[in-house]
Amino acid sequence: MNIMTTNIRLLGLSAALFAATAVVHAQTQSPAPAPATPPPVDTPPSTPPVNTATPPVDTTPPPVGTPTNDGRQGTNRQQDVPRDANGNPLPATNSTANAPPAAPQPLDFGMLDTDKAGSLKLEQARNDPWLRQHFADCDINHNDEVTQSEYEKCSRR
16 A cells, blocks of 8 residues: 555544544533622612601500599590400490399299299299299298299289
């Protein structure tokens, strides 16, 4: 073979090897890292931030009868309103403080006849305010017992 042919073949073989190495290198190499972005620069605000939160409000009512700012006790003032345990104003009622308590009302005979004897004795009447008050009036035959018929007549009056 001719030297020139050998040189051309060698040169071709070297070029092919070089190209193959470049391709393999390109396939195995990781991509270039992206350029790092600089951290954001904090610029101080030109004015301090405004606190928009509302301050806490003291909703605890003053004790009843607390003097006003001028030192006088006022009538019908907000602090004189009766309040519940949470400090909320109680609803207005139409009853007066001097009103007598409601009169006791008669109960059902079956509720009072606990021993189911068909009559009520004075001991059973002690548990019911109405019957205790009207026992003598209801005991028509004065035998110290009030039967169901006596009780019904007496409780309808």
